[in-house]
Amino acid sequence: MSYSRELNNQKTIVLISIEEVEEAKNGDVVHENQNEQLPSENSHLNKRVDSLDIFRGFTVALMILVDDAGGDWPMIAHAPWNGCNLADFVMPFFLFIVGMAIPLALKRIPDRLITTRKVIFRTIKLLLWGILLQGGYSHAPDELTYGVDVKRIRWCGILQRIALSYLIVALLEIATKTSQGTNQLPGRFSVFKLVVGACILTIYLSVLYGVYVPDWQFTVQNAESPNYEEHFTVTCGVRGTLNPPCNAVGYVDRTLLGINHVYHHPAWRRSKVYTQCFYSSHLVVSSILIRNIFLSCLLEVLQACTANSPFEGPLLENAPSWCHAPFEPEGILSSISAVLSTINGVHFGHVLVHIKNHTGRLKHWVPMGLTLLVLGLLLHFTNAIPLNKQLYSFSYVCVTSGAAAFVFSAFYFLVDILDLKFLFLPFKWIGMNAMLVFVMAAEGIFAGFINGWYYEDPHNTLVNWILEHVFTGVWHSKRVGILFYVIFAEILFWAVVAGIFHRLKIYWKL
Numbered sequence: 001m002s003y004s005r006e007l008n009n010q011k012t013i014v015l016i017s018i019e020e021v022e023e024a025k026n027g028d029v030v031h032e033n034q035n036e037q038l039p040s041e042n043s044h045l046n047k048r049v050d051s052l053d054i055f056r057g058f059t060v061a062l063m064i065l066v067d068d069a070g071g072d073w074p075m076i077a078h079a080p081w082n083g084c085n086l087a088d089f090v091m092p093f094f095l096f097i098v099g100m101a102i103p104l105a106l107k108r109i110p111d112r113l114i115t116t117r118k119v120i121f122r123t124i125k126l127l128l129w130g131i132l133l134q135g136g137y138s139h140a141p142d143e144l145t146y147g148v149d150v151k152r153i154r155w156c157g158i159l160q161r162i163a164l165s166y167l168i169v170a171l172l173e174i175a176t177k178t179s180q181g182t183n184q185l186p187g188r189f190s191v192f193k194l195v196v197g198a199c200i201l202t203i204y205l206s207v208l209y210g211v212y213v214p215d216w217q218f219t220v221q222n223a224e225s226p227n228y229e230e231h232f233t234v235t236c237g238v239r240g241t242l243n244p245p246c247n248a249v250g251y252v253d254r255t256l257l258g259i260n261h262v263y264h265h266p267a268w269r270r271s272k273v274y275t276q277c278f279y280s281s282h283l284v285v286s287s288i289l290i291r292n293i294f295l296s297c298l299l300e301v302l303q304a305c306t307a308n309s310p311f312e313g314p315l316l317e318n319a320p321s322w323c324h325a326p327f328e329p330e331g332i333l334s335s336i337s338a339v340l341s342t343i344n345g346v347h348f349g350h351v352l353v354h355i356k357n358h359t360g361r362l363k364h365w366v367p368m369g370l371t372l373l374v375l376g377l378l379l380h381f382t383n384a385i386p387l388n389k390q391l392y393s394f395s396y397v398c399v400t401s402g403a404a405a406f407v408f409s410a411f412y413f414l415v416d417i418l419d420l421k422f423l424f425l426p427f428k429w430i431g432m433n434a435m436l437v438f439v440m441a442a443e444g445i446f447a448g449f450i451n452g453w454y455y456e457d458p459h460n461t462l463v464n465w466i467l468e469h470v471f472t473g474v475w476h477s478k479r480v481g482i483l484f485y486v487i488f489a490e491i492l493f494w495a496v497v498a499g500i501f502h503r504l505k506i507y508w509k510l
Contacts, residue, residue, distance in 0.1 A: 049352065051411040052100060054424045057431030058411070059093040061491045064442055066090060069486045072479045074310040078389060080271030081244055084399060088389040091158065092341045092400035093407070095165055099345020100408075102166070102173050103353050109177050116174055123167040125510055130159030133443050141444030141451055141463070152221060152260045156253070156328050161335045165342040172196060173346065190347075197343050201394060204337045208391070209240040211248040218259050218325050225324070226314075232321040242391060244268040245322030249391050253331035262328035267390065269323055272309045327390065334392035344372070344401040348408065358417050362409060369405025372398045426495035433498040435508040441494045 066087035070077030076086040109115050131137075134157035136148035176192045213236045220227045236246035244250075244266075253262050305323035306313040315323050351364045376398030379385040385395040415421045421428065430437050440446040451461045466489060472481030501507065 049412075049416055050421045050428060051408065051415040052097070052352075053431035054415055054421065054427045055093075055408050055411050055431070056097050056434055057427035057429065057495075058407075058424075059090060059097065060430050060434050060437055060442070061427060061495075062086070062093075063090045064437075064491055064494075065486055067442065068490060069483050071312065072482050074270065077310075078267045079387075080267050080269070080310065081390065082242075082386040082388050084387045084389065084396065088387075088396075089400055089403055091161075091338075091389070092397070093404050095162065095338055095341035096345035096348070096401060096404040096408075098162060098166055099169060099342040099347075100349040100352065102170050102342075102346055103349035106170070106173050106177065107353060109174060112174055112177075116171065119167065119170045119174070122510065123163045126159050126163035126166065129510070130157045130163065131155070133439070134158060141447035154263060154328075155257055155261050156263075156330045156332070156335070158330055161330045161338055164335050165339045168196075168339050169342045169346055193343055193347065197340055200336060200339055204333060205394070207252065207333055208242075208248050211251060212239045213237075213241070213246045213248055213251045216251075216254065220324050221260065221326075222264055227324055230324075232324055234322045234325060242386065242388065242393075244271070244327065245320070245325065247391060249331055249333045250327050252333045253328040256332055257328065259326060262326045262331065264326040266325075266327035266329065268327065269305045269315065270309050270312055272304045329390040334390065337392040337394070337397060340394075340397045341401055341404075344368075344397075345404070348405065358412075362413070365405055365409045365412075369402045369409065371402070372405065373402030376400075376402060425499070426492060429499035429502050430491075430495050433501050433507055435510060436501065437494045437498055439508075441490055 066076050066078075066085075070087055078087045079085045106115065131153070135153045135155070137146055137153075172192060215233060215235050215237055217231060217233045220230050220232070222228060234245045238246050239248075241247060250262075305315055305319045307316060308314075347368070348365060351361050355361045355364060376387070376395045379395035379398070380387045385393050387393060387396045387399060389396055411424070415424060447463050450463050451458070454461045467481060467485050471485040471489070472478050475481050475484065
């Protein structure tokens with residue numbers, strides 16, 4: 001089976017939430033007064049909140065779907081630049097779930113120092129797992145090799161982003177933890193949350209729009225590229241632009257991390273529409289010069305990296321130089337903005353812990369989700385701040401957090417209020433053993449192990465045989481075959497495996 005390199009390197013998982021939720025009984029809402037009698041509407045609120053498990057499992061399944069089928073179905077894959085496709089909701093959903101898990105795991109803090117040490121230790125484990133799985137060491141499932149040149153190791157990644165968000169928000173939770181009543185949201189944290197969120201947003205926007213981005217050079221490091229070891233120069237000399245080659249997000253990563261340590265297969269290579277025109281570095285002295293600049297920018301907009309857009313494909317011979325360049329979608333500046341998604345999730349977690357009844361919870365969640373969604377869409381469609389996952393723009397934070405709020409609220413209503421959890425058992429099983437499914441399915445470790453046992457030719461494997469004869473052959477379509485293969489042979493298969501592990505009370509924790 002062929003896996004998209006772009007998608008395989010953007011897989012996500014909330015590793016920390018597994019252990020946290022086990023510690024906190026995942027919404028087993030323990031109030032400060034253990035003997036308090038709750039109203040009849042709340043008679044079932046002391047049990048495990050299944051909707052959080054199901055939301056996590058749903059997001060893991062969505063991750064597998066868009067990663068492994070997105071190469072053939074680009075409408076569900078990551079948007080090449082501006083915009084928001086189905087795959088672009090996965091990362092913020094996971095960060096949102098991390099945030100929800102933090103108040104549940106830290107309902108009791110008997111010793112702040114010990115709890116802080118645990119948070120730091122868990123952060124370190126996340127960083128190490130991220131480098132091991134996404135730093136270039138693992139080549140599964142298609143290549144039966146492993147190892148990475150440390151001069152080109154990828155330092156940033158999804159797990160590293162989760163580690164940063166978790167560390168900041170968990171320490172904030174510990175620092176502001178006070179004794180709260182069961183029906184009172186923690187006001188001290190809310191104030192700190194607003195202050196910290198405002199500071200993060202100010203820093204992000206100041207750097208994004210205020211940092212000057214000079215011209216830069218790079219050398220193609222992909223040995224499979226026909227332009228291997230060729231040198232390119234990208235002309236910028238601007239500030240405040242949000243286009244692919246000259247934004248401050250990429251500039252910060254190239255400067256602090258080094259261009260050899262960022263992601264070398266960015267999604268922008270599938271895009272047809274690229275840049276806006278910024279002339280801050282030009283001195284316009286005549287109408288002739290204005291026309292020349294305008295025509296130059298117009299030609300740049302009409303150029304494309306590949307003729308196969310929105311599918312992946314070879315780069316055009318006359319593609320702009322930056323089409324060959326690397327870009328880190330989980331870089332430093334964008335990861336700072338991503339902390340906002342986790343802060344939004346923490347608010348929902350506090351509502352889950354401190355609000356006693358279903359109606360009260362939904363009255364907090366739904367209006368907040370609607371507000372975030374409307375604000376983000378207004379920013380995007382008024383061209384103030386476009387939706388952009390790779391820049392992790394503020395409008396993207398708002399839209400994806402609002403969507404997460406509505407999706408979780410829907411699961412909560414169906415599962416914890418209407419008690420229809422039997423409809424979502426596969427998602428629940430995956431959500432309760434998310435680490436197992438992530439490593440084995442999403443990272444392709446199990447498929448790589450199976451591919452290691454081939455007959456005569458390395459491509460003649462059980463995985464490829466099942467894909468070709470059971471799915472593609474039946475539907476007479478590669479695209480449809482891959483879609484059903486991912487749904488049945490990956491998502492449902494691992495749901496059953498996770499269900500068996502749950503029955504045996506075996507859970508893989510970080």
